[in-house]
Amino acid sequence: MRTNHERRRAFLYTVYGGAFALLTAVYIGIVTYVTEFDTATGWASALFVLSMLILGGALAWTVKAETSVTAEMLNEIVDRAISGQPRQTGYTESVVSSLEHKVTRYFEMSSTHKQKLDAEKSSIKALISDISHQTKTPLSNIILYSGLLEETPGLSTEARQHAASIRDQSAKLGWLIQSLVNMSRLENGIIAIRDDLHPVIGTITKAVSQVYAGAEQKGIDVRIHCDPGTMARHDPKWTAEALVNLLENAVKYSKPTGGRIDITARANEMFTRIDIADTGIGIAESEWNDIFKRFYRSKETSQYEGVGIGLYLSREILTAQGGYVKVSSTPGVGSVFSVFLPAI
Ligand code: ADP
Secondary structure (H helix, E strand, O other): OOOHHHHHHHHHHHHHHHHHHHHHHHHHHHHHHHOOOOHHHHHHHHHHHHHHHHHHHHHHHHHHHHHHHHHHHHHHHHHHHHHOOOOOOOOOOOHHHHHHHHHHHHHHHHHHHHHHHHHHHHHHHHHHHHHHHHHHHHHHHHHHHHHHHHOOOOOOHHHHHHHHHHHHHHHHHHHHHHHHHHHHHHHOOOOOOOOEEEEHHHHHHHHHHHHHHHHHHOOOEEEEEEOOOOEEEEOHHHHHHHHHHHHHHHHHOOOOOOOEEEEEEEEOOOEEEEEEEEOOOOOOHHHOOHHHOOOOOOHHHOOOOOOOOHHHHHHHHHHOOOOEEEEEEEOOOEEEEEEEEEOO
């Protein structure tokens, strides 16, 4: 297959070659006619045309050779700038030297920028692990002591309820801190996601096992439709976390009775698709994009508990693996969240 550049070059060669052949033929014709078919003049003209042809060819060859020398020089300049080697042209007034100066400056600036970014990233990483470590122990203690307080004999019912609230809210705070830590780690590319080919059934069942008790409590019928051989390129641990967020929502936003969640997985040519369909309250089409934004919560769901980062985290996890997630829904009927993971 010829490139555009090659096609243009072939076209120019044909036009110039054709024009030259035409002019030569006309010239020889006129000279031969004017000199009334004089053989000596004919030979002189042929010799003249031949010399012009040789000279033109030599000129074209020289220009081509010069161009490729310049291209090689530019290539060398860029290679040297990338690998941080000393400049090739020195400091002269030539255009090539000025170009080398600019290219070298550009690479110096981008390497300084990269070093700055790396430094920022490692300080964020340190800060995040500090927050995560330093809050873990006090929070576990609050949960433990509020649990003990709740069981203290002779406590009034009201005081017991307060102790239970402290325990629940502390557990939520722990969950929120962990989610924010995960969010920040994902956004800063700190988490190493290992996306090899795995059967999706294991990941789905792992995610379902984490929401099953909650679903059963609400009387929701959860069904998995997945061939054990259905594969996808994904990190089972992180993908299960993304699916848990979607399933928790499916449970949370299901109507009080008679709910149903269907999880269907099938592999297509490029992507393996996992649909999580619920029979819940549904989402208006105008909100389909917004619900994936961080801290976005629909006005319709203000009476449900939540902070609005579950879907954002799920989308981050899936895009980090080369996948994506989308939603379609009918208010009052239910929603389908479709997760797409690379199939190859
Ligand atoms: P949260 O559930 O904590 O509010 P999410 O990021 O998980 O946060 O979801 C964002 C919003 O998307 C929710 O507030 C809710 O309005 C809507 N939503 C998500 N999943 C569903 C669902 N299965 N059915 C109805 N609404 C949903």
